Amino acid sequence: MDSRAAAHVLTQIATLIELHGDAPFRVRSFQTAARAVASLGAGELAVALEALDRALEDLAPEAQDVVRELVESNGSLLLESLQEQTPEGLLEMLRVPGLGPTRIRLIHEGLHIETLHELEQAAADGRLAALPRFGQKTAERIALGIAALREAGAFVLFSHGLAEAEARRAQFAAHADVLDVAIAGSVRRQCEVVRDVDLVAAVRGSPSVVAMSLAHSDGVREVIGGGGRTVSLRYHNGTRVDLSCVRPEQFALALWRATGSDAHVRAVIDYAHARGFTIAGDELRDAQGVLCAVRSEQELYAHLGLDFIAPELREGTDEISAASMHTLPELVQESMLAGALHCHSQYSDGGSAIAEMADAAIARGWGYLGVSDHSQSNTYAGGLSRDAILRQHDEIDALNADYASRGLDFRVLKGIEADILPCGRVDYDAAVLDRFDFVIASVHTRYGLNERQMTDRVLKALDDPHLTVLGHPTGRLLLTREPYAIDMGEIIAKAGAVGVAVELNADPHRLDIDWKLCRVARHHGTLVSIGPDAHSPQGLDHITLGVGIARKGWLSAEHVLNTRSARAVLAFARARRDGKRPADVLASFERSTERTRRAALG
Ligand SMILES: [Zn+2]
Numbered sequence: 102m103d104s105r106a107a108a109h110v111l112t113q114i115a116t117l118i119e120l121h122g123d124a125p126f127r128v129r130s131f132q133t134a135a136r137a138v139a140s141l142g143a144g145e146l147a148v149a150l151e152a153l154d155r156a157l158e159d160l161a162p163e164a165q166d167v168v169r170e171l172v173e174s175n176g177s178l179l180l181e182s183l184q185e186q187t188p189e190g191l192l193e194m195l196r197v198p199g200l201g202p203t204r205i206r207l208i209h210e211g212l213h214i215e216t217l218h219e220l221e222q223a224a225a226d227g228r229l230a231a232l233p234r235f236g237q238k239t240a241e242r243i244a245l246g247i248a249a250l251r252e253a254g255a256f257v258l259f260s261h262g263l264a265e266a267e268a269r270r271a272q273f274a275a276h277a278d279v280l281d282v283a284i285a286g287s288v289r290r291q292c293e294v295v296r297d298v299d300l301v302a303a304v305r306g307s308p309s310v311v312a313m314s315l316a317h318s319d320g321v322r323e324v325i326g327g328g329g330r331t332v333s334l335r336y337h338n339g340t341r342v343d344l345s346c347v348r349p350e351q352f353a354l355a356l357w358r359a360t361g362s363d364a365h366v367r368a369v370i371d372y373a374h375a376r377g378f379t380i381a382g383d384e385l386r387d388a389q390g391v392l393c394a395v396r397s398e399q400e401l402y403a404h405l406g407l408d409f410i411a412p413e414l415r416e417g418t419d420e421i422s423a424a425s426m427h428t429l430p431e432l433v434q435e436s437m438l439a440g441a442l443h444c445h446s447q448y449s450d451g452g453s454a455i456a457e458m459a460d461a462a463i464a465r466g467w468g469y470l471g472v473s474d475h476s477q478s479n480t481y482a483g484g485l486s487r488d489a490i491l492r493q494h495d496e497i498d499a500l501n502a503d504y505a506s507r508g509l510d511f512r513v514l515k516g517i518e519a520d521i522l523p524c525g526r527v528d529y530d531a532a533v534l535d536r537f538d539f540v541i542a543s544v545h546t547r548y549g550l551n552e553r554q555m556t557d558r559v560l561k562a563l564d565d566p567h568l569t570v571l572g573h574p575t576g577r578l579l580l581t582r583e584p585y586a587i588d589m590g591e592i593i594a595k596a597g598a599v600g601v602a603v604e605l606n607a608d609p610h611r612l613d614i615d616w617k618l619c620r621v622a623r624h625h626g627t628l629v630s631i632g633p634d635a636h637s638p639q640g641l642d643h644i645t646l647g648v649g650i651a652r653k654g655w656l657s658a659e660h661v662l663n664t665r666s667a668r669a670v671l672a673f674a675r676a677r678r679d680g681k682r683p684a685d686v687l688a689s690f691e692r693s694t695e696r697t698r699r700a701a702l703g
């Protein structure tokens with residue numbers, strides 16, 4: 102590791118210690134260490150330290166330990182555990198200009214706010230100003246800081262972008278001359294992070310007159326571009342909105358164009374051109390120059406001899422050739438999910454009882470919910486001792502007996518989110534692991550390993566026959582932490598071969614694996630488990646985002662583990678422990694269900 106990167110690690114440690122409200126001297130000792138290490142210049146840290154001889158002696162012992170660790174292992178356990186203990190939304194708040202760790206802690210403790218979006222609302226409704234030592238001025242500065250972050254063209258999470266897009270759509274739809282408004286752009290394409298909001302409106306009368314009128318909507322600070330029927334607006338909260346107003350007959354084509362991506366739009370225009378059509382502005386003309394009616398996007402693609410391409414797929418990869426050969430996948434839908442396998446309860450770091458989580462799953466029409474609290478070595482998240490596991494299993498047995506007695510077709514599955522230890526072992530011994538219906542294994546420590554070490558670590562875990570799902574496989578936190586170094590091609594291939602599903606963790610901060618890796622999983626026949634990683638009943642809503650990413654990754658119901666029934670999932674999880682191939686077990690299970698179904702139909 103070079104000295105600058107090491108200084109950055111030390112600064113992050115200082116920031117997070119301050120965020121957690123630890124003793125100021127500890128914060129200062131890491132800040133001092135960061136400055137000392139930064140002064141060593143751009144070279145390799147180990148080399149610089151050797152040349153200096155005794156350079157570390159003035160630093161606090163704890164900081165010295167971290168520097169030594171950085172030399173030896175390229176990473177810091179202290180930083181990793183601090184990051185794990187910090188809610189992702191707070192890490193995100195650190196990006197807001199002018200908002201420091203101490204203020205973030207006061208906000209978190211005083212208002213229980215954990216996301217940028219909640220913070221913005223609190224700034225607007227006066228709660229922030231009412232906090233001790235804050236006041237109106239500070240609240241306004243923080244609101245401006247969030248606006249500046251957006252204005253810098255900074256990306257925000259998809260979930261924030263969607264909320265903003267829906268608010269603007271509702272606002273424009275209320276205008277007397279607006280007939281229809283649709284969300285377009287990267288939000289419609291389900292991109293995991295977005296930087297602006299695109300909307301298309303079908304209007305009565307002159308599009309440019311209506312566009313000008315909408316540019317004066319509440320909350321708009323300035324018109325930053327466009328003119329005529331297309332305008333770019335900057336809102337007071339920093340959001341940039343690109344709005345196109347069109348006549349109703351142009352709406353479908355305008356929506357298609359504004360949805361993008363640029364690569365997809367260009368490729369379709371070229372494809373049309375090669376077949377004698379022209380797409381210019383919001384019009385499609387055939388080889389004779391006759392205007393073609395385009396009442397929907399379906400019609401646009403149909404004119405060109407293409408199957409409809411769902412917005413999520415429009416990234417300019419190979420979707421057009423697949424549409425021309427009628428080989429586009431039938432994409433998975435949320436209604437096709439039969440249950441989910443990843444959530445936390447009060448037994449570890451979740452906020453709710455198992456029964457409450459289960460009720461929320463029943464309300465969604467699911468047939469099962471897999472509870473997967475943290476494992477014993479994960480002490481910062483309240484990992485479960487052997488005794489706690491036994492108690493939890495008794496509680497689940499009682500709940501399941503109750504559902505059965507009420508004739509409910511629902512069951513709670515006994516799972517665990519076991520740490521993959523640095524050596525590649527799955528936490529707990531085989532006797533304990535045998536007690537679970539399914540096992541998720543995840544990396545929660547030592548992110549700093551190099552690519553070979555990390556890949557080998559996870560490959561080794563895949564050899565454990567208890568393993569059912571590899572949890573959040575790359576460890577990324579969107580906008581705050583890069584994926585760790587790992588060869589996902591190798592991991593996904595092996596997971597498919599041995600019969601472990603890879604997770605698509607649907608936490609809005611993770612969305613891990615990403616959509617490109619979903620395509621890799623599909624290629625290798627590796628099943629994907631869409632997991633909400635919920636820590637509360639509302640957290641089950643994450644599943645919607647996960648399905649969006651799965652669709653973007655070309656997945657159909659057959660590629661997703663949790664479109665299967667509880668019995669099929671249990672059979673899949675058991676297979677390797679019984680010395681069978683999970684894929685065979687699942688296939689024979691599905692054949693027999695198909696026979697029963699046909700027999701039932703007569
Ligand atoms: Zn986890």
Ligand SMILES: [Zn+2]
Pocket residue numbers: 443445518634
């Ligand atoms: Zn989890």
